[in-house]
Amino acid sequence: MSERPYSHWLMKSEPDTFSIDDLRQRKREPWDGVRNYQARNFMRDGMRKGDKVFFYHSNCAEPGIAGIAEVASEAYPDPSQFDPKSKYFDSASSRDKPRWMLVDVKYVRKLKRVITLDELKNQPALADMALVRKGNRLSVMPVDAQDWNFILALE
DNA sequence: GCCAACGTTGGC
DNA sequence: GCCAACGTTGGC
Numbered sequence: 001m002s003e004r005p006y007s008h009w010l011m012k013s014e015p016d017t018f019s020i021d022d023l024r025q026r027k028r029e030p031w032d033g034v035r036n037y038q039a040r041n042f043m044r045d046g047m048r049k050g051d052k053v054f055f056y057h058s059n060c061a062e063p064g065i066a067g068i069a070e071v072a073s074e075a076y077p078d079p080s081q082f083d084p085k086s087k088y089f090d091s092a093s094s095r096d097k098p099r100w101m102l103v104d105v106k107y108v109r110k111l112k113r114v115i116t117l118d119e120l121k122n123q124p125a126l127a128d129m130a131l132v133r134k135g136n137r138l139s140v141m142p143v144d145a146q147d148w149n150f151i152l153a154l155e
Numbered sequence: 156g157c158c159a160a161c162g163t164t165g166g167c
Numbered sequence: 168g169c170c171a172a173c174g175t176t177g178g179c
Contacts, residue, residue, distance in 0.1 A: 012164095036174075038174095058164080060165095063166070136172090137173065
């Protein structure tokens with residue numbers, strides 16, 4: 001029995017566009033618009049239904065982890081890549097050979113408080129976490145189970 | 156296959 | 168709004 005390397009994830013969203021409160025209202029949402037190959041590969045190859053996700057607010061006044069979500073589907077083609085009116089339209093992609101994949105994500109809960117990026121950066125135990133390393137712009141990344149538990153204990 | 160130019164992310 | 172970091176594109 002081989003074990004997958006990761007079953008916990010972190011996904012970034014700009015709260016002005018789509019926040020944890022938006023997800024709470026909608027309950028479930030296709031995570032569209034990812035246009036980075038590494039992030040796509042994590043969704044396509046790494047994620048399974050039921051995996052837990054930190055919902056991270058980026059590019060905002062208080063960047064940090066705002067809530068928990070869950071992977072709610074296997075990966076499938078991101079419909080926005082086929083829509084010429086979408087800002088995520090990709091003319092180089094086709095329905096035969098779709099370039100971009102996504103998963104559905106469902107709401108689990110908000111954290112009692114936002115665990116800020118600043119706070120995470122100040123935890124020596126998290127020094128190796130991808131999120132806090134300089135210059136990391138990945139919007140979908142794996143989280144060690146150990147780091148996951150450590151972060152939740154900060155709540 | 157190299158790498159300069161360009162675009163995007165995201166903290167600040 | 169600035170700009171560092173980094174990914175992508177395309178000329179050669």
